[in-house]
Amino acid sequence: MSTVQSDPRPGARRKSPADRAAEVAAAAREIALADGLAGITLRGVAARIGVTPALVSHYQPSMDVLVADTFAAIVAAEIGEVAEELASCARQVAALGALIDSLLGPDRSPVTALWLDAWSFGRRNTALAIEVGVQMDAWQAFVSGLLRSGVAAGEFTVDDPDAVAWQLLGIIDGLNAHAVVRYGHAGSLRGLVRTVAEHELGLASGALGTTTTTSMD
Incomplete structure (x- = not known):
């Protein structure tokens, strides 16, 4: 059984699935308006919210x-x-x-x-x-x-x-x-x-x- 990687930031609060999904969506919108749709990548979204690409992939498996x-x-x-x-x-x-x-x-x-x-x-x-x-x-x-x-x-x-x-x-x-x-x-x-x-x-x-x-x- 696969596991979800935790937030890598020291002391970061674990967020609910709904909150994390909303955070991913918000980050994608910010990236799109700043850099265009091409900027919406696993690494780009992960870097924006300070998590691993694997965590982003868990909440949004299809880019x-x-x-x-x-x-x-x-x-x-x-x-x-x-x-x-x-x-x-x-x-x-x-x-x-x-x-x-x-x-x-x-x-x-x-x-x-x-x-x-x-x-x-x-x-x-x-x-x-x-x-x-x-x-x-x-x-x-x-x-x-x-x-x-x-x-x-x-x-x-x-x-x-x-x-x-x-x-x-x-x-x-x-x-x-x-x-x-x-x-x-x-x-x-x-x-x-x-x-x-x-x-x-x-x-x-x-x-x-x-x-x-x-x-x-």
Whole structure:
């Protein structure tokens, strides 16, 4: 029968399985945001919390699953954060403008980088590929829901909110991907996204705010 290696730190308190699993998950999230999904390794997580790799392996035997779960936790939290940001908007037009500003802002760069990692690593990590699909669907449903609310309120005119949601997310993802590798500045191109959204939603030019664009460097 195999045994679980104890915490190597002198005088360290033995933690419950639930506490240790939570510690491993928290360490993985910290590593992901600092170093990307590639940084989530047995040795990396073990070093972060000061235990042996064997102990990490006991609580999380599959690093592919840990990577996938970490990605999912961070992206799901971001959706929650954005939802809170938009909750104070009195109209859906204002909420959409705020959404565009937020997703193309510098504060979202760490999560954008994780999306790029996930799209790439998902080719070889089945669990991650599945989670990428789940989270992409969640974002599409979130944006589509905002558009549908705007239609119901008489603010937007659009026949297929689902398709427009995918279109907007595709443009935003592309601009953010460019910015991650320092090709242009996504924030300076918010006007481009606003212009597309206004056209697709039957809004007057400028309804979502300034539409001035800046060419990419």
